[in-house]
Amino acid sequence: MTASTSPPFARLGCGIGLRREHYGPILEQWPEIDWFEAISENFMVPGGRPLYVLDRVRERYPVVLHGVSLSIGSSDPLDFDYLGELRALAARVRPAWISDHLCWTGVGGQNAHDLLPLPYTEETIDHVVARVRAVEDFLERPLVLENVSSYLTYRDSTIPEWECLGEIARRADCYLLLDVNNVYVSAFNHRFDPLEYLRGVPADRVVQFHLAGHTDNGTHLLDTHDHPIGDPVWRLYREAVRRFGPLSTLIERDDRIPELSEVAAEADAARRIQLEIDGQARTHAEPLLATDSRA
Amino acid sequence: MAKLAHTQSLFWQLIRAPDGVEAALGALPDRERMLPGGIDAWVCGDERLRAVARLEVYAGMYFFRLLGCLAEDFAAVHAVVGHQRFHALVRDYLERHPSTSRSVRLLGRFLAGFLEGHPLGAEHPHVADLARFEWALLEAFDARDAEPLAPEALKSLPADRWPGLRLTLAPSLRVMEAFAPVQEVWAAVTGGQAPPRVERRRTVIRVWREELRVFHRVIGDVELAALRAIERGAGFAAACEAASAFTGEEEAPLEVARLLEQWLADRLLVAADASPSL
Numbered sequence: 001m002t003a004s005t006s007p008p009f010a011r012l013g014c015g016i017g018l019r020r021e022h023y024g025p026i027l028e029q030w031p032e033i034d035w036f037e038a039i040s041e042n043f044m045v046p047g048g049r050p051l052y053v054l055d056r057v058r059e060r061y062p063v064v065l066h067g068v069s070l071s072i073g074s075s076d077p078l079d080f081d082y083l084g085e086l087r088a089l090a091a092r093v094r095p096a097w098i099s100d101h102l103c104w105t106g107v108g109g110q111n112a113h114d115l116l117p118l119p120y121t122e123e124t125i126d127h128v129v130a131r132v133r134a135v136e137d138f139l140e141r142p143l144v145l146e147n148v149s150s151y152l153t154y155r156d157s158t159i160p161e162w163e164c165l166g167e168i169a170r171r172a173d174c175y176l177l178l179d180v181n182n183v184y185v186s187a188f189n190h191r192f193d194p195l196e197y198l199r200g201v202p203a204d205r206v207v208q209f210h211l212a213g214h215t216d217n218g219t220h221l222l223d224t225h226d227h228p229i230g231d232p233v234w235r236l237y238r239e240a241v242r243r244f245g246p247l248s249t250l251i252e253r254d255d256r257i258p259e260l261s262e263v264a265a266e267a268d269a270a271r272r273i274q275l276e277i278d279g280q281a282r283t284h285a286e287p288l289l290a291t292d293s294r295a
Numbered sequence: 296m297a298k299l300a301h302t303q304s305l306f307w308q309l310i311r312a313p314d315g316v317e318a319a320l321g322a323l324p325d326r327e328r329m330l331p332g333g334i335d336a337w338v339c340g341d342e343r344l345r346a347v348a349r350l351e352v353y354a355g356m357y358f359f360r361l362l363g364c365l366a367e368d369f370a371a372v373h374a375v376v377g378h379q380r381f382h383a384l385v386r387d388y389l390e391r392h393p394s395t396s397r398s399v400r401l402l403g404r405f406l407a408g409f410l411e412g413h414p415l416g417a418e419h420p421h422v423a424d425l426a427r428f429e430w431a432l433l434e435a436f437d438a439r440d441a442e443p444l445a446p447e448a449l450k451s452l453p454a455d456r457w458p459g460l461r462l463t464l465a466p467s468l469r470v471m472e473a474f475a476p477v478q479e480v481w482a483a484v485t486g487g488q489a490p491p492r493v494e495r496r497r498t499v500i501r502v503w504r505e506e507l508r509v510f511h512r513v514i515g516d517v518e519l520a521a522l523r524a525i526e527r528g529a530g531f532a533a534a535c536e537a538a539s540a541f542t543g544e545e546e547a548p549l550e551v552a553r554l555l556e557q558w559l560a561d562r563l564l565v566a567a568d569a570s571p572s573l
Contacts, residue, residue: 041398046466047440049507069397075300082397107303111394112310112357113364113402119302127296152349153339154302189344219344220352 008097008142009175009207012062012248014267014274021257023053033264034271035062035096037250041069043093044085054093062096064208064250065089069111070100072131072145073118076107083138090139096248099144099177099208102128102165119154120164125171132172144207145169146177149185149214149223161186162200169205176201178244179210180237181229181252185221194236198243206244211237211270212252226255229266238273246274305329305337310354311393313386316347361389361402368403368433371477372410372426374484376419384415400437403430421493424473425480428511431469431502432481435509438467443505443562449555457548460531462555465565467504470514470522472497478511505562512561517541521551531555 013034018026020042025031036057043054043065057063069082090098103115118124136143147165159167169176178201187194211234213227229237229251241247251266312319323329330337340346362385366373373381392405407426410416416423443465452460476498483491499519502511514522517538524537531551539547558564 041400044398045400045437048437048467048504050437051440052507073299075296075303079397104303106394107300107307109395110307111397111399112307113360113394113399114353114357116303116306116353119299121298123296123299127299151344151352152346155337155339156298191341219348222352222356 010062010096010248011246012064012096014249014251014270015062015064016251016260016263016267017066017253018054018057018063019253019257020050022260022263023049025260027053027056030060031260031264033061033267035064035248035250037064037066037252038093038095040065040067040086040089040098040100044082044089051092058093063093064248065093065095065098066146066250067098067100068115069105069113070135071103071105071111072100072135073102073124073128074104074107075127076109078131078134080138083135087139090141097144097175097207098139098141099146101148102145102168103148115148117148117150117152117154118164120157120159120161122158125159125164125167128168129172132168132174136172136174142174143172144175144177146179146210147182147186148179149182149189149221151189151220151222153190160192160197160200162197166200166202166205169202174205175207176205177208177210178206178240179212180240181210181212181214181233182223184230184233184236185214185223188221195239198236198240203244207247209237209240209244209247209249209270210252211249211266212254224255225252228262229269234269234273237270238277241274241277242280246278249274302337306350306353309350310357311389312354313390316350316354320347358386358389361385361394361399364399365403365406369406369426369429371429371481371484371490372406372422375422375425375480375490376415380415384410384413387413400433403433406430420495421473421475421477421480424471424475425477427471428473428477428481428500428502431471431500432509432511435467435469435502435504438465438504441466441565444559444564446559448564449559458530458532461528462525462531462534463565464522464525464558465503465563467502467509468522468563469502470499470519470526471502472499472519474498476513478513503561503563510561515541517550518554521554 015033015035015037018036018038038054043050101115103118105116106112132143165176183194183197187197211229212225213229215222215224215227249270251263253263309316309319320334334346338346338349340349362382365385366381388406388409391409394402407423407430410423410426474497475493475495478500479493480490499514500511501514520537520541521534524534535547535551538551542550
């Protein structure tokens, strides 16, 4: 079974993240957006405007729930209160799927509200696989895990990140959300070849892409989601579409959020790339990041 | 999982340290056992970014993300005390109250109480109340939805059933007592003006949501007494009794009936029964 034909993972087109700054224009104009991704935790509230907006959006668009607090890699026990809330939200929203990140977000019952890096070891794989299975059993649906941007590597990491992702996906029978910007950011920060990353991720497990902008801090790239998508990330996206197909793609913008039309224009640009590449042979390759001195 | 648990515990300890990663490393108890070989044996660094600097990236992201969240949730407090002091306040607050919730939305739930014992609270005497008011607005914003009672719902109630009438208040309602009219400070700041100086004056404020909009209103002692009684599960008669301390016994039923009319108009009542039903 390949991801592209897997029934739960329809190709939704190119969508954008559902952000508070755009609630007004969305509800007033019902713009032509293929789909929306909602940050799960923003809607795990008792009531009021957030849930009202999400319900209205869901009436007209496909929605994916994207979490930031699952903390699948934490050494803390799984938080079944949180998972219960997520399950209730999913019952209300009927999302196309639920995703979160391959990372940890806190320990000792405390939360950093950040996507923290895991050591890529056999210990981590065993730990995460068991937890993904438990989460999938609880939610009664497959989980989709995203690669994060990272700024450090542990000395005892013995496995390349892409192999770790693939191994977890295979063993836990979960799927992958490939954040192309995160691959690019981490490739720069850790000096690996982003194309090797793409080649190393199992194609039959990737069901969605993320695209976003980052900030160049000189010594490192920071995954800030506050800029338009940069050219090198677009180039890497073309390679990702060649390798994995025209999968559901989501434009993320979380800070300095521009007009809805500007984010929608980036979704249109992604769609054009998909259409262009869909007509070409997937094996076609052009020099991409090989000429990019930063990576 | 022992190694993973150790890695995460150490990482978390270092990135949340208020004086930075370097200082936290220096102060690490039992350093030889916690970090044998030093940080470079634990985390890869290079000439572009040393190992400590890489951890500092995470420390910075952690702190500034949460600072940003609290500055947004407590915009008026932020404006009143100024950015530098707010920054210092958040540093102290996160040390005492690190987030224990999966949702960053709940991060500021202890800030008002924390301010009461913080030097900033002494310097700005009404800032704890202002924080409490802003928190009430946030709680009302996404409180549980409930169908409001129609304004005409009580009109047909026979007189003999009024004493036993039980009322339920909207889940979004918050009633707070402050030492100053902090809602005036909030209104000025959110309206883009400089925070006004306010005198010490006991002020009772109710905050609630009608459909998707959050409102607030200053209320008097009669209304406070009646609302508190209803919050405790008392019926109309008991609410009148509570109000009578301020109105006198004779005036109380009429006064509470007037309040009921106002509450219905404000969609503050979500269900009422007159034992057994209306």
